Amino acid sequence: MAITAQEIESLLRESFPDAQIIVQGDDGAHFAAEVIDASFKGQNRVQQQRAVYAALKGKMDGSNGELHALALTTKAPD
Numbered sequence: 001m002a003i004t005a006q007e008i009e010s011l012l013r014e015s016f017p018d019a020q021i022i023v024q025g026d027d028g029a030h031f032a033a034e035v036i037d038a039s040f041k042g043q044n045r046v047q048q049q050r051a052v053y054a055a056l057k058g059k060m061d062g063s064n065g066e067l068h069a070l071a072l073t074t075k076a077p078d
Helices: 005-013 046-054
Strands: 020-024 030-036 069-075
Touching: 005 020, 005 030, 005 046, 020 046, 030 046
Parallel strands: 030 069
Antiparallel strands: 020 030
């Protein structure tokens, strides 16, 4: 089953309600997302990206995941 950019944004918004979130992509499997959230302050990039992947609730898990590829940019606000 394909996933949409809006569904990805909704999942991310549950974990990062005050974040600036931009999700792009329209082929149902390959997306790019930028998540800027204050909770990332003091975290390294790996920690930030792990938090984002956790928010996706298994949508990228293995070959059966709905989301095949996600180019991810994360950071704390300036």
